[in-house]
Amino acid sequence: MKILVTGGAGFIGSAVIRHILDNTSDSVINVDVLTYAGNLESIPGVENHSRYWFEPINICDRSELERVFSEHQPDAVMHLAAESHVDRSIDGPLVFVQTNLMGTFNLVDTAYHYWQSLTNAQQSSFRFHHISTDEVYGDLGHTAALFTEANSYQPSSPYSASKAGSDHLVSAWGRTYGLPTIITSCSNNYGPYHFPEKLIPHMILNALQGKELPVYGRGLQVRDWLYVEDHARALYTVLTRGEAGQRYNIGGHNEKTNIEVVETLCVLLEEMAPDKPAGIKHYRDLISYVADRPGHDMRYAIDASKIQRELGWIPQESFDSGMRKTVRWYLDNSGWWQRVLSGAYQLKRLGAK
Template identity: 65%
Template sequence: MRILITGGAGFIGSALIRELIEHSEHSVLNLDKLTYAGNLESLVSVACDARYEFVQADIVDQATISAVLDSFRPEAVMHLAAESHVDRSIDGPSDFIQTNIVGTYSLLEATRAYWQSLPEPEKTAFRFHHISTDEVYGDLHGANDLFTETTSYAPSSPYSASKAASDHLVRAWHRTYGLPVLLTNCSNNYGPFHFPEKLIPLVILNALAGKPLPVYGNGMQVRDWLFVEDHARALIKVVTQGKIGETYNIGGHNEQKNIDVVRGICQLLEELAPQKPAGSAKYADLITYVQDRPGHDLRYAIDAGKIERELGWVPQETFESGLRKTVKWYLDNLEWCRRVQDGSYQGERLGFLNRKELLA
């Protein structure tokens, strides 16, 4: 297949592209605006592959998206481009409204026009896969409750509200216009190449620098953790085998309290990086409780039974194995981390071809 991926320079998008190029015969066009969270250094391993192309563009720009679609002629669109950090959405929700809602609308309209122009066999085979989050469901209160594909939406933050709106738009374009769509809602991702403002990489890098390890509130918030490479494999299953019009929840079967995640990282660092910064006795001594986030959801947990039953996907990593791989990756790639932290990754394109000729 020829697959257009929006947001392919982001954390999940880059993992998806690496999986597609390294472990399949599919061809990929990566369309990314390259905001602060888009990092082409995450794609160095596939950048020179003949089946990979890159275009820098904003999904809000409908004319450019249409030109890319007409030139690349994808058989599937996988939509990952989004503003995704809850704290940033609280401080400045405007970008989230623009990208996640207006951008999704623009992409849907460009895709609808492209899809309607296809010959019938290609039109029938085409699919639009929208990648979303379990945060659209709000939080769970019962100890044994799980999010299912029919759980009512109750978003708590500007981020999750904008993603909920984008989900509704995708479903509306399917019902009203017949656009062949698939939706997935995933739990918290973690793994290599994660932007350092997120919990797990932030804790790893702060600990190595002898800085405080911030934990919101009492740290008892529960999340279901999904190793990003498992997520990428699930997304490929859905886009190639999923049933049009269906939603699939993707979870890691790994519920953990935030404080236990932080303590687990500290334990691994004691083993893997025993030489601590001056003044640190134990990494866990750096744990610092800070004021809780406004509207902080207490518990997320995914029922991923549908994707297992219908598509045969199950995560390969336990939280323990995935966290060990993640900590080791960061220890082995501190230069990548340094370039992200000081912003120098944004100043270079590493010889990537920005395929402007596609728009000619």
Template identity: 60%
Template sequence: MIDTILVTGGAGFIGSAVCRHLVKTGAYRVINLDRLTYAGNLDSLREIESDPNYRFVQGDIGDRDLVLGLLEAEKVTGIMHLAAESHVDRSIDGPAAFIETNVVGTFQLLDAALKYWSGLGDERRKRFRFHHISTDEVFGDLPFDGGLFTEETPYAPSSPYSASKAASDHLVRAWHHTYGLPVVLSNCSNNYGPYHFPEKLIPLVILNGLEGKSLPVYGAGANVRDWLFVEDHARALELVLTRGEVGESYNIGGREERTNLSVVETICDLLDARAPLPSGPRRELIRFVTDRPGHDRRYAIDASKIERELGWRPAETFDSGLAKTVDWYLANEWWWRPIREQRYAGERLGAA
């Protein structure tokens, strides 16, 4: 029997990668529930939109009756919950939307999932999983000179975004411990790759660099992130959903730490090799700007548990994945140009 997976937030960056991956395996039917806020883009799903094993539903995870109706009508066997507000700078400017979506929305989704699961027969109850996808930012930050986030690292969120995600993680665990809902959780490091919304660091630098615009970098660019190619993440999420132990969490990272400045410089060099500017090297476009409030120093994931227990390894290094990403943006102006010109002015700094 083919599994039917409800993916929330499936028109977003990571969610669309998950939808594409699951449908292409041929082993799943995917129901994509997305509210289509500013970062949701159905163009990211063009290659699967006509597949008989894919269905898009526009709607809000906070609409409990809609979610419950979908679960029942589609006989869903698993939920992959990715719907979230996720941009740190936006959370500083307007935290209310983050609380509403990430906390209240997750509660409503859990409430619907619990009612649905409680009414299933024994066999279907055993098969059902609720997979909550979260971020390494719930752990706070690390010193520059050492340490890694493990599944046992205490939570210490620093921004309204990470605090809202931490709250949602706690709700999911509580629904497992109190009500028995079969959940798995995962916390990932910074993702990058095709179809990444242009306000984020890597696509913003690629597109600004391509157009010869200023490349803003917070502070001295010394903040460190662990980078994970989005398609590697999608493979890992499938493994967590299907093979992860109920009640457990799994950290997913690329073991590819880079300073923000080194990421920007690498993109400059890749673009110079592919589309040189007559004005000179793109590194000359780098501009250091005032750091954002509460900017975490360093994130770094210890992915030993998922590697050991589920056999997952990233297929891409940061260098190979970044080169693929730059090439994708160069080849797919049809996707990013409308966002760049109509929905997003390109002024907001990339968060990392």
């Protein structure tokens, strides 16, 4: 197949591209405008890869999207391009509405008109796979419930509201126009190449630099943690084996409070990076508690039984094994994250080496 991946320079998108190029014979067209969170250094070794093309365009640019579909003739779309940071959506929601809603409209409608031009056999095998989040379902609070594919939508933040809207657009193009769409919703991802503003890399890098580890509220919010390479494998499984018109939840079966996550990182760093910054006796001494963010959901948790039952996918990494791999990766790849922190990674947007 030739797969068009939007947001392929982002955290999950880059994992998807690495998985496809390393484990299949498929080709990839990476469509990414390279915002602050887009980093081509997260997909090393692709510059001269025979099965990889990069298109530095914005999904809000309809004419450029039409050109890409016409030139590359993809067999499938994996739509991961999105503004995705909740705190940023609270501070500046407009770009989330523009990218996640209008960008998704442009993409799904362009894909639909392209799909109409295909032969019957090509139309039947084509897939538009939209990657969403468990945050569209809202807050489970203090219940023991799990999000299933049948849950109603109750988004809490501008980010999750914009993702919920994009889900509805994709679903509507499937129901109204017959475009073969699939939607997946995932729990919190973590792992290599994660942008440092997110919880786990932020805590690792702050600890290594002797900075405070700021935890919202008392750190009792619960999330289900999914290793990003497990997620990439799940997404490819859904694309190639999933049923058009269906939705699949993808979770890691690892519910942890935020403070448990931070304390786990501190324990691993004590073992794996014992030479601490000057004046630091224990990494956990860096933990501080800060005012909670507005509308902070208490608990998310995914019921991933459908994808296991119907497609045979289960995560390969436990929380302990995935966290150990993640800490090891950041310790061994300081060059990557130092270039992110300094801003040097953005030079590739300008064509620099």
